[in-house]
Amino acid sequence: MTKSEPTPSRGPLVATQKPSLTxxxxxxxxxxxxxxxxxxxxxxxxxxxxPRPIRHEAWALYAFCRQADDAVDGDNPxxxxxxxxxxxxxxxxxxxxxxxxxxxxxxxxxPGEGRGHAIDRAFAQVVTRTRMPQQLPSRLLxxxxxxxxxxxxxxxxxxxxxxxxxxxxxxxxxxxxxxHKLPASRQAEVLLRAADLGVAMQLTNIARDVGEDxxxxxxxxPEELLGQHGLxxxxxxxxxxxxxxxxxxxxxxxxDLLERADAHYAAAEQGxxxxxxxxxxxxxxxxxxxxxxxxxxxxQGLDSLRRRARVSGLHKLGWVVVAYLVGLLPGARxxxxxxxxxxxxxxxxxxxxxxxxxx
Numbered sequence: 001m002t003k004s005e006p007t008p009s010r011g012p013l014v015a016t017q018k019p020s021l022t023x024x025x026x027x028x029x030x031x032x033x034x035x036x037x038x039x040x041x042x043x044x045x046x047x048x049x050x051p052r053p054i055r056h057e058a059w060a061l062y063a064f065c066r067q068a069d070d071a072v073d074g075d076n077p078x079x080x081x082x083x084x085x086x087x088x089x090x091x092x093x094x095x096x097x098x099x100x101x102x103x104x105x106x107x108x109x110x111p112g113e114g115r116g117h118a119i120d121r122a123f124a125q126v127v128t129r130t131r132m133p134q135q136l137p138s139r140l141l142x143x144x145x146x147x148x149x150x151x152x153x154x155x156x157x158x159x160x161x162x163x164x165x166x167x168x169x170x171x172x173x174x175x176x177x178x179x180h181k182l183p184a185s186r187q188a189e190v191l192l193r194a195a196d197l198g199v200a201m202q203l204t205n206i207a208r209d210v211g212e213d214x215x216x217x218x219x220x221x222p223e224e225l226l227g228q229h230g231l232x233x234x235x236x237x238x239x240x241x242x243x244x245x246x247x248x249x250x251x252x253x254x255x256d257l258l259e260r261a262d263a264h265y266a267a268a269e270q271g272x273x274x275x276x277x278x279x280x281x282x283x284x285x286x287x288x289x290x291x292x293x294x295x296x297x298x299x300q301g302l303d304s305l306r307r308r309a310r311v312s313g314l315h316k317l318g319w320v321v322v323a324y325l326v327g328l329l330p331g332a333r334x335x336x337x338x339x340x341x342x343x344x345x346x347x348x349x350x351x352x353x354x355x356x357x358x359x
Contacts, residue, residue, distance in 0.1 A: 028118040029056055032063035035119065039066050042289055045316055049282035050178075057129075057177045060122035065140060065170055067119050071095045072144045086216065092148035099141050107134045130176040133356035140169045150217060152233065155224040159206075160199065160344060162220070164351045167205075168198030172357055178279045182335060188349070188358055189340050193271020195348040197283075200264035201290045207257040208293055210250070211305035214240030221253055229253050240305055251302040258294040260343070265291050267342035273335040280333065284323040289316050 036044045036059055047058050072095045073086065087095065102120055105111055106127060111120035126132070143165030153159040171194035180190040206213070206220040213220060219233045226232060229249040239250055246254075265287060272284050289311055297309035311319075326332055342348065352358040 026122075027115075028122045029059065031115070031118040032059040032122050035063045035067060039070065041313075042311075042316065043286065045320065046282045046286040046289070049285060049320070051278040054178055054279060057126045058174060060119070060126050061173055061177060062170070063119045064123035064137070065173075068099050068141065068144065071099060072148060089148055089150065093145065096141055096145045096148055099144070100138070103134070103137055103141065126177060132173060132176050135355040136169055136173055136176075136357065139165045139351075139355050143169075147218070153220060153222045156222050157347060159220065159222045160347055161351070163199045163202040164195065164348065167202035168195035168348065168351070169355065171195060171198035172352070172355070174283075175275075176357075178275055178283075180274050181276060182274050186339070188352075190271055190274040191352055191357055192342055192345055192348055193268050193274065193340065195352065196264040196271065196342045196344075197268035197287055199344070199348070200261045200268055200287075203257055203261035203264065204290055204293050207254045207261065208297055208304050208309045210236065210246075210254065211240050212308070214305075221257070225253055225256060228256075243306070245301075246303055246305045250305075254297065254302045254304055258297065261294060262291070263343045267340070270336060270340040273333055277333050281324055281327055284326060285320045288319040288323050292319060 033044075036047065040062065043062055047055050047062070050058055072092050102112075102117075106120055106124045109124065109128075111117055111124040143162055146162055146165065151162070153162060172191060175191060175194045180187065182190050210221070214237050217237070219236050221233075221236060223233060226236065229252050231247075231249050231253065236250065239246060268287060269284075272280050272287070275283060292311045292315065293309050296311060297304060300307060300309060349358060
């Protein structure tokens with residue numbers, strides 16, 4: 001940070017005190033760490049680069065989000081197949097209702113006793129310190145309900161709403177944990193750039209998982225985009241069921257989706273320098289690793305029906321090193337003195353206001 005930059009500050013709804021160390025060595029924290037290490041190896045690898053207090057709160061936050069996702073969709077094996085324990089739509093809606101009750105208990109300060117509520121208790125500590133608005137994690141559950149109901153997405157705005165719910169909210173919650181170093185007059189930008197990264201990652205997920213999602217009966221590709229390439233939702237479902245290579249039209253749809261994701265990754269990159277210096281390496285690593293999934297998908301001919309684009313552990317480590325070296329470049333830690341812009345600031349700003357992180 002240069003001398004001309006302000007002292008790192010927290011967002012408008014984030015407490016001024018530093019992340020607490022009260023979870024260190026606790027059984028609750030250990031369970032959070034184990035859950036993340038098992039269910040989200042990419043996030044776990046990146047989280048190890050965070051300063052310890054932020055890392056511990058990140059584990060608590062992400063474990064809560066991941067636990068909720070698994071409760072609705074089942075334990076995803078990560079190999080492009082549908083989990084063997086994938087619940088029915090009715091069971092998924094029951095699970096979402098249960099998660100809403102658990103979230104309400106967290107915000108009442110009554111997260112529950114015993115091992116089964118360890119992640120809830122850890123998340124409750126994060127909520128208390130950061131003063132995170134309840135609408136934020138609640139929107140995450142809204143996204144899970146969209147999944148359970150098999151919602152369709154006619155246009156881009158509909159898909160952006162879903163991406164905000166299931167992914168941008170996580171980025172915003174992480175920003176509550178990490179804080180930022182922008183002056184108050186520009187703090188909206190760091191939130192928008194965090195939302196950009198969440199949207200980019202979710203668009204990457206959708207592009208990668210076309211086949212897996214279709215085998216669940218879900219199509220996240222917006223009908224507006226499909227129509228531009230002469231496809232329909234039913235046509236995507238039929239292609240996935242055929243076990244044949246994807247059509248040229250479906251490959252073009254996936255390419256368009258990845259191109260849009262790249263625009264959001266580029267916008268999000270501007271926001272990394274706005275974070276505290278100690279947090280930048282981890283977030284830049286996560287961004288680089290996830291963007292690499294899109295490159296792997298392109299390298300395998302944009303076929304996301306028959307195989308899942310994966311980044312090997314060795315390549316993940318390579319991108320961690322790249323992210324570290326990028327952080328050493330002159331100016332990498334200096335945020336732009338001119339306002340930054342993203343591809344969908346108007347829409348994402350509206351969603352941020354709805355969840356209470358922007359006025």
